[in-house]
Amino acid sequence: MTSRRADLTPARLPRGFADRGAAELAQSRAMTEAIRTTYELWGFEAVETPFFEYTDALGKFLPDQDRPNAGVFSLKDDDDQWMSLRYDLTAPLARFVAENFQRLPKPYRSYRFGPVFRNEKPGPGRFRQFLQFDADIVGAPSVTADAEMCMMMADALEAVGVRRGDYVIKVNNRKILDGVMEAIGLGGEDNAGRRLTVLRAIDKLDRLGPEGVRALLGAGRKDDSGDFTKGAGLDEASAGRVLDVLKAKADRNLHTARKLFDEVSNPIGQEGARELSAIAALVDAAGYEDRVVIDPSVVRGLEYYTGPVFEAELTFTIDDEQGRPIQFGSVGGGGRYDGLVGRFMAEDVPATGFSIGVSRLQAALRALKGEDAAATGPVVVLVLDRERIADSMALAARLRNEGIAAEVYLGASGMKAQMKYADRRRAPCVVIQGSDERDKGEVTLKDLVEGAKAAAAIADRAEWTESRPAQVTVPEARLVEEVRAILARH
Structure with missing residues (x-):
């Protein structure tokens, strides 16, 4: 058994970031x-x-201008100037x-x-x-x-x-909103904190309804779990003026617009x-x-x-x-x-x-x-004879020259593993050319989408082997035409 290297770096994604497939x-x-x-x-x-921008260019976008790394990712450049993502x-x-x-x-x-x-x-x-x-x-x-x-x-x-x-x-x-704040005595810099509390309460109208907002405008509100949210501390008359605007x-x-003008x-x-x-x-x-x-x-x-x-x-x-x-x-x-x-x-x-x-x-x-549609992969050209891989590459090149995404299997595995690889690549079809097909100037195409549907409906293994669902052998000259027909179906 091979021992695990002690100096391996653990593969881990930074918190708050995501890979995208x-x-x-x-x-x-x-x-x-x-x-x-x-x-x-x-x-x-x-x-x-x-x-990156110079941190001072972000200005009031920064949560805290005295701490350049609070809220944004920042570093200093060679000129000792702060830059931020x-x-x-x-x-x-x-x-x-x-x-x-x-x-x-x-x-x-x-x-x-x-x-x-x-x-x-x-x-x-x-x-x-x-x-x-x-x-x-x-x-x-x-x-x-x-x-x-x-x-x-x-x-x-x-x-x-x-x-x-x-x-x-x-x-x-x-x-x-500024007019409402001014009308209830919350204008000016001194009231910035209470204004924010009022705005947060207004923002919850769709979720909490008028009475829930009224509670948040006043002393506060206790939710169904028992958690208490402190309110803006407005008196009943001021809270009523805010709610009248929302209504x-x-x-x-x-x-x-006309009702707002009057309110x-x-x-x-x-x-x-x-x-x-x-x-x-x-x-x-x-x-x-x-x-x-x-x-x-x-x-x-x-x-x-x-x-x-x-x-x-x-x-x-x-x-x-x-x-x-x-x-x-x-x-x-x-x-x-x-x-x-x-x-x-x-x-x-x-x-x-x-x-x-x-x-x-x-x-x-x-x-x-109602679905998570996945991207369709390329056509995969299988390789049955490693000594003739150049022939497989020529078939893939012919498809690519006609604008069809195609790749040659580059691994060292056999037919079964190559088919599994094509499935994982979400290939719409595979191109197969063994020595018999090559001698006859033919290729075999397998429609993987239709093949999967047919296989699901066939219970008997012998029947599946005999019928070879969604598989067709055609002259090599018709390769592009037949692949296009498969792609058009899907």
């Missing part, structure tokens, strides 16, 4: 291509920024626009796709690296740009396979209501009213949002492993951030954008379709 990558590629095509139809162009795709865009402001067309429409990194405690469904797909318009002050973002998001969800009626793009305005949602977007009487709140009215008119005129909906309960956590905020929510339900109905909820969001690019310039630059959580949307699509 061929099937998942194929699904991601198809989904992101559909999103990219949609964005380009709306006139957006691609831009790619590096994974990007926390999202918006901060790098702000830096890119500021650096290239004079040469870029304004408004500047761009999209970006790639991984982002969070130095946070991982958990179920919570990763330290995940994919985002962003689109932004920089240099357009009108809420027309915000309306376009919402309508484009609706188109993108439908492009990847989410049916109309299975999603909604919700819209609110931070000015409405302003009406059957039509314009009606909701929030201070200037900033009414400005937000007027902006929502403008968005409502635009999406209604374009035929998106049922897909883009004004909803006063939408809260986006980042402090840099300055106007309309959006959230893409999936509305269909699926059953979990215990048969309980669950919803995926939000798969993307964004909003207007007019002050962000201005961190690098002498004046603010208007901007609005939307980010799709690719991994979460991909998981939702798998659940929606």
